[in-house]
Amino acid sequence: MRKITIVGAGQAGMLVGVGLIRKGYEVTVISNQTPEEIRNGRVTSSQGMQAIPIQIEREMGLRLWEDIYQPWDGAQFNILNPQDNSTALTFSKLLGARNGASDLVMESIDQRVKMPGWIHRFEELGGKMVYEDADIASLERYSEESDLVLVASGKGDIGKLLKRDDEKSVFDKPMRALGLAYVKGMTPMKTRDHGDIQRGLTWSACPGVGEYFVCNALTTSGECDIMIFEGVPGGPMDILDTRDGPEKYLENCLKILKEFFPEEYARCQNVELTDDMGILSGRFPPTIRKPVLTLPNGKFAMGIADAVCLNDPITGQGACNAAKFAKTVYDAVLKHGQDDFDDNWMQSTFDNYWESAKYCVDFTNAMLVEPTQAMGMFLTACDANQKVADIMFSGMDDAERIHRYLFDEQETAKLIAKLSATPAEQLIAQSA
Numbered sequence: 001m002r003k004i005t006i007v008g009a010g011q012a013g014m015l016v017g018v019g020l021i022r023k024g025y026e027v028t029v030i031s032n033q034t035p036e037e038i039r040n041g042r043v044t045s046s047q048g049m050q051a052i053p054i055q056i057e058r059e060m061g062l063r064l065w066e067d068i069y070q071p072w073d074g075a076q077f078n079i080l081n082p083q084d085n086s087t088a089l090t091f092s093k094l095l096g097a098r099n100g101a102s103d104l105v106m107e108s109i110d111q112r113v114k115m116p117g118w119i120h121r122f123e124e125l126g127g128k129m130v131y132e133d134a135d136i137a138s139l140e141r142y143s144e145e146s147d148l149v150l151v152a153s154g155k156g157d158i159g160k161l162l163k164r165d166d167e168k169s170v171f172d173k174p175m176r177a178l179g180l181a182y183v184k185g186m187t188p189m190k191t192r193d194h195g196d197i198q199r200g201l202t203w204s205a206c207p208g209v210g211e212y213f214v215c216n217a218l219t220t221s222g223e224c225d226i227m228i229f230e231g232v233p234g235g236p237m238d239i240l241d242t243r244d245g246p247e248k249y250l251e252n253c254l255k256i257l258k259e260f261f262p263e264e265y266a267r268c269q270n271v272e273l274t275d276d277m278g279i280l281s282g283r284f285p286p287t288i289r290k291p292v293l294t295l296p297n298g299k300f301a302m303g304i305a306d307a308v309c310l311n312d313p314i315t316g317q318g319a320c321n322a323a324k325f326a327k328t329v330y331d332a333v334l335k336h337g338q339d340d341f342d343d344n345w346m347q348s349t350f351d352n353y354w355e356s357a358k359y360c361v362d363f364t365n366a367m368l369v370e371p372t373q374a375m376g377m378f379l380t381a382c383d384a385n386q387k388v389a390d391i392m393f394s395g396m397d398d399a400e401r402i403h404r405y406l407f408d409e410q411e412t413a414k415l416i417a418k419l420s421a422t423p424a425e426q427l428i429a430q431s432a
């Protein structure tokens with residue numbers, strides 16, 4: 001029986017682990033946190049998931065909360081006017097059951113709920129959990145005992161053993177100051193085109209200041225809303241710090257909303273934190289790393305998901321990408337049969353993943369800087385034409401679908417012309 005060791009019991013590690021154990025592999029997952037520590041610990045993410053990664057979770061038999069939690073009813077994007085914070089552009093879409101389309105699903109399940117549930121399922125299936133903080137010496141040990149070692153450690157320090165890929169990494173510093181607050185008591189979202197939506201996502205950008213989004217989620221105490229803050233570093237939104245304590249932290253969240261996102265502030269008159277650990281602050285440089293780690297004993301370990309491809313959360317894609325990366329690795333392991341998992345296999349597995357991931361990385365990086373001309377045209381058209389907005393929403397699940405409209409104004413103009421009566425030349429001239 002082939003032995004696989006995975007460092008990290010997160011979104012990617014548990015998907016590969018459970019997937020492979022179901023196929024008869026001997027799988028050990030190393031975690032530096034027990035399920036109790038994860039469940040009682042600090043929130044980690046807003047973990048909004050889309051149809052493709054949800055389908056991957058289904059394939060691995062890990063849709064454990066479908067009876068108690070339904071996906072979102074809708075989503076809305078707003079670009080605000082920096083002068084007075086009024087809405088300059090807005091577009092929305094009904095999702096899931098309200099839309100009736102199975103390819104338009106989004107949801108969020110607190111990783112403090114999800115990971116303990118998945119660890120429990122993994123052990124039920126015969127997987128072995130080891131609770132320790134892996135280091136380079138442990139990786140060597142695992143490599144002696146296993147056919148394949150995967151490093152799925154997320155933002156954990158051990159991932160920094162993997163070399164930065166200078167060609168693929170666009171930034172060398174954090175592009176946003178991040179904040180999360182899990183709350184109860186928020187009123188439903190209001191959309192221009194689809195009325196009130198009880199449970200969903202609103203994403204708003206205040207140019208030059210930052211972004212704020214809020215989504216429904218299942219947390220340890222039932223349903224909640226997650227407030228997500230993406231402040232330009234050093235700017236007026238960069239005031240969130242968990243060291244201030246929960247009360248002051250929430251006060252600062254509301255201060256940001258009152259000043260820059262007044263319509264969202266109006267929804268928050270009665271909000272309170274779900275729990276004292278329902279807040280997070282931090283920042284990191286978006287970084288792509290080389291996937292192959294050569295260990296001192298000459299053997300190899302392979303980095304996957306955030307350990308290799310760490311994006312800013314601005315587009316809410318990291319957990320989705322982790323699931324897609326996990327699926328690529330899972331398929332490649334199965335296909336490889338009894339052959340050696342050498343450095344060539346690791347590199348080509350990553351290259352295969354990168355073929356689709358690069359579109360998402362470009363999309364995410366583009367959202368962190370001044371919009372391209374094409375993106376400006378595309379977002380303006382989303383506001384004017386629901387059919388263009390529909391394409392934007394489908395790109396949240398697969399960024400390749402929208403990539404050319406974000407970077408090539410000719411393509412954007414052609415699309416808009418096709419979906420409306422305006423000739424492409426006129427659209428380009430208008431936006432120049």
Ligand SMILES: Cc1cc2nc3c(=O)[nH]c(=O)nc-3n(C[C@H](O)[C@H](O)[C@H](O)COP(=O)(O)OP(=O)(O)OC[C@H]3O[C@@H](n4cnc5c(N)ncnc54)[C@H](O)[C@@H]3O)c2cc1C
Pocket residue numbers: 007008009010011012013030031032033044045046047048049132133134135152153154155156157158178179180228280304305306307313315316317318319320321322
């Ligand atoms: C503020 C914020 C909001 C986000 N919102 C979204 C969103 O809406 N949608 C989305 O798709 N993504 C979102 N993400 C990103 C998403 O959460 C991550 O990309 C995803 O969880 C990465 O999965 P992973 O398996 O690579 O790592 P993780 O899920 O982080 O798991 C890594 C695990 O490895 C463990 N570990 C680390 N080091 C060691 C070690 N040395 N030994 C043993 N164990 C170790 C950690 O404890 C952890 O359990 C967000 C992230 C942040 C910070």
